[in-house]
Amino acid sequence: MSSQLAEILAPFKGKKGVTIPALQQVQEELGYLPREAIDEVSKTLRISASEIYGVITFYAQFRTSPRGRHVVRVCRGTACHVRGGGVVLDQVKIDLGIDENENTEDMEYTLETVACIGACALAPAMVIDEDTFGKVSPGKVSEIFASRRGDN
Amino acid sequence: MTHHEGNGNKRAMLVCEGTGCVSSRSVYIREELQKELTNHGLADSVEVKPTGCHGFCEKGPIVIVEPDGIFYCNVKEKDAAEIVESHLKGGTPVERLFYKDPATKTLIPKYEDIDFYKKQQRIVLRNCGHINPESIDDYIGVGGYEGLKQVLSGMSPEQVIDEVTKSGLRGRGGAGFPTGRKWAGALKSERTPKYVVCNADEGDPGAFMDRSTLEADPHAVMEGMAICGYAIGSNHGYIYVRAEYPLAINRLKIAIEQAKERGFLGENIMGSGFSFNLEIAQGAGAFVCGEASALMYSIEGKRGMPRVKPPRSVESGLYTMPTVLNNVKSFATVPVIISNGGEWFAGIGSPNSPGTAVFALTGKVVNSGLVEVPMGATLREIIFGIGGGVMGGREFKAVQTGGPSGGCLPADQLDLPVDFDSLDSAGSIMGSGGMVVMDKRTCMVDVARFFLSFTQEESCGKCNPCRIGTELVLEVLERICEGKGKPGDIELLEEWSQTIIKGSLCGLGKSAPNPVLSTIRYFRDEYEAHINEQRCPGGICKELISFSIDEELCKGCGLCAKNCPTKAVILFEKKQPVKLDQEKCINCGTCYDACKFDAVIVK
Structure with a gap:
């Protein structure tokens, strides 16, 4: 999964204000935001995982568990x-x-x-x-x- | 200039592809029409065009044939063959798809003759439903980008702001702050870069005009933003749209690309030396992000929590730089203010609220849809004149304006002229422009509970009066709806509401008690019936009601039995009264709504 994640996140590297679009893109590809995706976003954007988790829980669109078919x-x-x-x-x-x-x-x-x-x-x-x-x-x-x- | 001139005399079939009509398969209707035209060898002489929302959602899917102006409603895929063969080929329009006036029972072939359209004045929605939103040529054909051209070919930023100020335009997001004054504040600041932000985070349940405008006429909004950029000295704009509006986002993306190609966006626009770029920022589902400071934090990638003001956004907005934030409708109005002049706009509507207001007219109204009227039109003109009155001819009880921040107004307020100030003094607000009609089978305590459950859930939690206050008020409303209200609860609701209003940080909290206070003000008797008699006059609160059948009135048609989800209504024999099994009944009211003979009694 991590190579897939790296590919998804590559366009966001080094840009400001991209936390939400990056998370939206990851969720679009994976269906939800698993723990390792949060860590990967954290590393790529150089923002702490806790801050990213704060963003995820604030917005209704983000999910940390998978959905049905x-x-x-x-x-x-x-x-x-x-x-x-x-x-x-x-x-x-x-x-x-x-x-x-x-x-x-x-x-x-x-x-x-x-x-x-x-x-x-x-x-x-x-x-x-x-x-x-x-x-x-x-x-x-x-x-x-x-x-x-x-x-x- | 009319909207067909751009296409010469070529005939066109306009298929509404706003979200409502798309939900009723209008995309497939367009494909069928195209196929039928090809079959009849008409593909070169008749163009089939998708458009944005035409407004008359109740009658969707809508197909219009131009230049004839023929309006077809409730069109289905299987109607395509007849429309093409009879109308386009044979020259005889298909009468059975015409709009039928419910009062006179006459068939009305042209949309301009239908009351719903005849009584409107469309400025914001001027192009909606008439042009293909994915074609910049269509927009240019109706005078698009003329305003921007005019601004860049000789007007100074001060002159642009003067024109907007002269128009008296007030922010269409709901609060009504003078747009010209906001722009002047941003122009004054010497700090750069400055930003232009379009608030398209339309989160009010029951409001869809911003989305419809973006879906139907994206270039108008972008043109307004570019004019604003020039006026305040900004080269960069953001459109903040909810991710729940995929169609709007897609059409904006197409429009931005087209505008860049034609040189209406980007570097050195029309050789003027002025550059302006636009980006789309997608929201992620938080109602509070409709608040300016929260929205800007969200663009920055943070939790969207409002901050204390001042400083205002024109001094310290996005990335702490000077920022003008306006609503979709405000920006969409700007190009025509420039083209027609501020004085023209100021002459429309009421003196303190010039221009028009757009409403999403919904609920128990005959004609659901998007409506634009001059400010100062009365509620009665909107709901009965344009909206056709209450569904099923039932008694009007209340109208809710302004969404979760607004209030409910009763029948004796129907002659209230609608503008920013009058609604405010009646205990409601203009807000986003949601207008929900309610009939006698609506419980006003339940309506207050509904809105409070929404604001309580959407409160960002930063300040205590909003976070705790909405929760406490909701608890009291819930117990009243369950028949467990106590004497003194109404006074408690009033007291806590005042605390929330006084103590909250942002508009969400400050306006959250409006639905409670306005329903207490106008429908106190319903609260008292719940508390003192454990009775719900609207027949909605499940714990307080029971259904029964009036055997005299029941004709035994069985419609209720067919619709009952728990098989509690039993039809033993046709034309004999039905029986209701109270053990199985869940008080959902489906039978009541289904019955054509008023034979279902709710107590």
């Missing part, structure tokens, strides 16, 4: 909230059997919430990987997961 993101924006986004989220939790920021045991799904995806006309909305599902209801949530499991 598919990411389910339920929109928690205001428009979604007033149109029933809360009960949609409850139903996703029931169907997947996990809480926010958890992975299913088989690593098939990770459940996340997002502040707003900006598709407010489609509220309440849910995104699985790149596919957006608009105007969802608890019933529709169960249908979506049932059809993905193939037991339709």
Whole structure:
């Protein structure tokens, strides 16, 4: 992994203000930020690992553990909230059997919430990987997961 | 000059590819249209163009045929063949895809005749939906970069700032600080390098106008930044965009490359000796980074935590150098202020808040979408005139403006003219421009709890009043929603809110209690019902409500049973009233929303 990391980090060497883009690039390639990646970023940018860890924990985008194969993101924006986004989220939790920021045991799904995806006309909305599902209801949530499991 | 002139008389089909329409597969619709044109031998005479957000998101995906001005809504991939064959080839537009006016039931073929557009005045969104954001020629074709040309061919920095000052433009990020005064402050400083920063860290849930502007008209924002750079003596700008906006980032990257190639960015722009370069900085998911000092720390690669002011950013901003930070909409407005003159802009809107305001109109409103109106338009004109009123004809209860920093206004405030000052005195704010409509089935205590849970989570934790205060207020709101509120809780909320406002370091904390205070101010009776009677008048707080079926009204259509996630609603026989199994019911309200006959009762 360290040669891969060195390659990812090479363009950032010796530049100022690149901690966040460097971490974003590493996460893009590896899916998350493992301990050794943090050490490598620290060495390359000559910033202490603790300071980098401080940046990672400050921003919601960064993860220090791997995610499932598919990411389910339920929109928690205001428009979604007033149109029933809360009960949609409850139903996703029931169907997947996990809480926010958890992975299913088989690593098939990770459940996340997002502040707003900006598709407010489609509220309440849910995104699985790149596919957006608009105007969802608890019933529709169960249908979506049932059809993905193939037991339709 | 209209937007088709750049392309001669060639016909064009504009396919909206803003995030909303893309979510409804508009990219595939564009591909289908292209394929059908090729099949009919029309590929050379008709151009298919992707555009940014056209604004009428409720009716997406949207396809417009120019120069006819025909507006097609809710288009699907399978409609492509008919549009091309009937309209483009045969000359007969496809009526079934026209917009239908909900009041008069008439079909309206042209977008300029639809109330949603007719009642707007678009300055910031002037090009949105009309040009291909990935084509600099499209932008130049509508007068793009004329403002920058004018500035560089003879105006002094002072003259540029004078023009902006004369326009009365106030910061569109929400706080409304006079833009001209900010620029003048930065020009005065002799320290270099200076920086221009565009704040595109639009984090408010329910606001998407900055993203839409960047996705639909990136060059306008960049042109505004270059003009600012010239005015204050800066050669370097940053656009700070949320990483959650990949489409906006991608279109900005393309636009920056094109502008460099054509010499509108880079060294010695148009031979004037002025150089200006732009870089994109991606946010990483922290709401507080919308605050100026936090945003600048984030660009530097640090934790985005606000600092004490003064000094202001125009004295000590990015890397402690003089910096002008403005919102996307402010920069996008600057080129037209230069082209049309400050006086022209000052003549629009209300005296203390000139120009227009952009709102993301969402929630329980008929026409969700992006709306731009002159400052001083009333809430009623926006929500009912343009927005078409409340969904399902239900009763209007409140409108929330300004996102987590704003407040909720009730029906008796509907005639309030909307500008920076009037909203402020009514207990809300302009903020980012989110405008969420709420109907009677909305619990105002739950709304306050929703916003507080957001600000509590997003508080950076640097100062105690915000970090601890939001947590304490949230706890009280949660217990009220659960029916465990105590007498005195309302007064406690008011007292703690004042402490947070007075003691917090930055705008996030100072405005965090607004949703609580405004709901107490206008909907105190709902708080009292929760606390004294363990009753939720909006029918939302799960612990306090139960559902039942009115057997007289129930027609036995089974729609509720079909949608119920726990199979608690049982339809034994068609046309017979359904039964509700209370043991299985989770109080989600799906049946209530599904019922067309008001036969579901919530208590």
